[in-house]
Amino acid sequence: MARILIVEARFYDEYNDLLIAGARRVCEAEGHSVEVLTVPGALEIPGAIALAAESESYDAFVAIGVVIRGETYHFEIVAGESARAIMALTMDGIAIGNGILTVENDAQAMVRADPEQKDKGGESAKAALALLALQDRFAA
Ligand SMILES: Nc1c(NC[C@H](O)[C@H](O)[C@H](O)CO)[nH]c(=O)[nH]c1=O
Numbered sequence: 001m002a003r004i005l006i007v008e009a010r011f012y013d014e015y016n017d018l019l020i021a022g023a024r025r026v027c028e029a030e031g032h033s034v035e036v037l038t039v040p041g042a043l044e045i046p047g048a049i050a051l052a053a054e055s056e057s058y059d060a061f062v063a064i065g066v067v068i069r070g071e072t073y074h075f076e077i078v079a080g081e082s083a084r085a086i087m088a089l090t091m092d093g094i095a096i097g098n099g100i101l102t103v104e105n106d107a108q109a110m111v112r113a114d115p116e117q118k119d120k121g122g123e124s125a126k127a128a129l130a131l132l133a134l135q136d137r138f139a140a
């Protein structure tokens with residue numbers, strides 16, 4: 001059994017609930033434990049994962065959030081920098097699946113958050129578990 005930490009940026013409750021449900025479904029179907037940690041926004045997710053990873057209390061992480069484009073350049077910063085920082089953590093050997101939606105509008109968010117549609121929460125959990133399996137394979 002692996003210990004999975006979902007780190008969510010709770011900007012949009014409805015979408016996050018769906019994304020987390022999808023991620024939980026995947027992890028619990030394989031018998032893994034799941035905890036959820038909430039941070040203010042997507043830009044805080046990488047730092048929270050880094051801190052949690054240092055505690056050595058978790059085996060893999062799923063980043064969950066929704067970034068919807070507004071009027072300013074801030075979308076590019078939040079979307080791009082959260083993804084870049086998460087990628088940097090994975091390159092340091094931390095198993096992370098990135099389930100942060102970066103979309104243009106609510107309709108796009110719903111389709112991707114819904115576990116019965118594109119299920120990006122479940123897909124990001126699968127990615128985290130895949131990296132964890134690689135850790136086990138290469139550590140052996
Ligand atoms: N606009 C969205 C944000 N913005 C907040 C930032 O992520 C960050 O919390 C703030 O800049 C303070 O450091 N976050 C989201 O997750 N989604 C958004 O749509």
Ligand SMILES: CC(=O)[C@@H](O)COP(=O)(O)O
Pocket residue numbers: 067068069070071072073074075078
């Ligand atoms: C993704 C964002 O930062 C967005 O929610 C903020 O909207 P705005 O660019 O109109 O301030």
